[in-house]
Amino acid sequence: MFGVSAIFAIIACGVAMKEYVKGNITHEANTSVKYLTKLLALSGETIIFMFLGLSTISSSHKWDTHFVVITILACLIYRTLGVIIQCAILNQFRTKQFTIVDQFVLSYGGLRGAIAFGLAVSMPEIIAAKSMDYNSAIVELVEG
Template identity: 40%
Template sequence: MPNKLFFTNLGGILVYAVIGTCWNAASLGLSLWGCHQGGAMGDIDIGLLQYLLFGSLMAAVDPVAVIAVFEQVHVNEVLFIMVFGESLLNDGVTVVLFNVFDAFVSLGGGAIDAKEIIKGIVSFFVVAFGGSLLGFVFGLLVSLLTRCTKNVQIIEPGFIFVLGYLAYLTAEMLSLSSILSIVFCGICCQKYINLNMNENSVQTVRYAMKVFANGSETIIFVFLGISAIDKTIWVWNTGFILLTLLFIFVYRFIGVFFLTWILNKYRLVPLDFVEQLIMGYGGLRGAVAYGLAAMLDEAKIKEKNLMVCTTLIVVYFTVILQVSAQSFMFGCCCL
């Protein structure tokens, strides 16, 4: 994680991660609800709040595969950090947004007034920024602790894993964003850990993290593949599925181009058309979207299986087809 580059472009990253995520969630949910009202999906039992809940979970952009392609072809560092930074913060924002709409669904449309909406907005910022602040606190704690561990090199790497996980658990316990907590914990302590710890311990942590990260990614996609053969979740609605695929693709591009048009008025290094096209095309959906779909309460969401089925199809479509096409295009450009 290039910290200096990340904080230099933090304003733009936050615009894409926060405003862009809210745009993707609201536009998809409202568009599907409008099509439902027009009779495009037949007789399914989904209300406006449930559509917005589905839109919030589908807003989880997961450009891991795109980042892998970026590293292979060595794209410019600004484009890399914009996509990478958005992917880091987007997941946390999406989970917070999902929890807000899930609470609204539990309340029911009749119980939601201006007071509840204001409470939801305030809750969104408290959970997101509270988790980030907690992560910084734990990052400082790790940084201070590693100043005193050079004489205990055997267990020195263990402190990083234990305290990092503790930052995650503490945020969960306080109902704050655990994803943002662990992200900002890592950002805060990265520089100090490299300087405070013994070089052997730093290398141990670095390679252990790579092993855990690659293993986790593999396990996640194996799990997605196994889930696809579960016949109980396959509830088909052609209108719902095709419209979801269309809207997430179209609104992703609209959001990226519109937000970039605004940002380019203030950026010293504006993003050109090709870079915006790549960012829009890199709006993949992955494990976070499926995980949130699986967490839906069937007692509140009667069409849960339809939403899970649609999420799986969207994940396969974006990861397999979009990444394959993007890899082909990058390969052609390199040649």
């Protein structure tokens, strides 16, 4: 309805529906849903890594060390800056503050890799830098 990506739509739906669903299912059903979700997440992660391995050996690659290093450094720097700035803003409104350790975990363990890899794979072939972006996404996924 709003024209957002499927990932964002699923997250928004889950956040909005959580309270309604939890109040209307039994404890056993809640436990089953929790473990089913974990199973699906692990299965999805396995499929992504299998696809990563197969595509690494089956595709033609254009390697540019400078581009890969700059991409990884930029991701690390901007992810860290984003977490620090957002935590500084959020800490003004929270009773339990984000500590430095929390911010480190958020900046190092945030979403990355698989989404970048999926976006790089889905890029149109007419983009000249697709193979370099693809290689950077593989390195970022392996680094994460």
